[in-house]
Amino acid sequence: MMKKALECALILTRKHQLLGDKIALSTDYLKKIELKDKQTEINKQMIDFLIELQEFVEFIKVNQELKLMYIELVNYYFNQIHHQINFYEIELDRLEFESKFSINMINQFNQNKKNGEINSVQEKLNSCYNIINS
Numbered sequence: 304m305m306k307k308a309l310e311c312a313l314i315l316t317r318k319h320q321l322l323g324d325k326i327a328l329s330t331d332y333l334k335k336i337e338l339k340d341k342q343t344e345i346n347k348q349m350i351d352f353l354i355e356l357q358e359f360v361e362f363i364k365v366n367q368e369l370k371l372m373y374i375e376l377v378n379y380y381f382n383q384i385h386h387q388i389n390f391y392e393i394e395l396d397r398l399e400f401e402s403k404f405s406i407n408m409i410n411q412f413n414q415n416k417k418n419g420e421i422n423s424v425q426e427k428l429n430s431c432y433n434i435i436n437s
Contacts, residue, residue, distance in 0.1 A: 305362065305369055306372075308356075309363075310372070312376055313375065315348065316380075318345060319342055319345045319346070322338050323342060349376070353376060353434050354427065354430040357437075360373075364437075377437070381435070385435070395428060398420050398421045401417065402417045402421060
């Protein structure tokens with residue numbers, strides 16, 4: 304099952320590459336925007352997939368074939384993962400600032416909600432770091 308999931312991810316990665324080639328060759332501005340939107344959607348799906356896959360990294364590392372597929376995915380999406388890390392770090396800073404700045408102005412319920420958002424972003428950030436470091 305894990306092999307099929309990684310194979311599908313690699314197929315999406317090939318599609319991402321082909322879209323990039325089509326973008327480079329296209330002279331139609333609207334077509335480029337449409338292709339970039341498709342490519343962006345694949346980026347989001349693949350980053351989410353790699354984050355979810357962190358639960359199974361130890362299993363993947365044991366099987367050489369799965370490990371090679373996983374490494375190929377991480378290497379291909381390396382820059383996108385770093386962009387996602389930057390986004391999460393900025394989001395985390397913003398949430399922490401809002402939390403501290405408005406601590407006296409909001410009730411306990413909103414404070415707990417804000418802390419929940421901070422924890423959620425921190426978990427996503429940690430997952431991205433785990434992908435890079437695995």
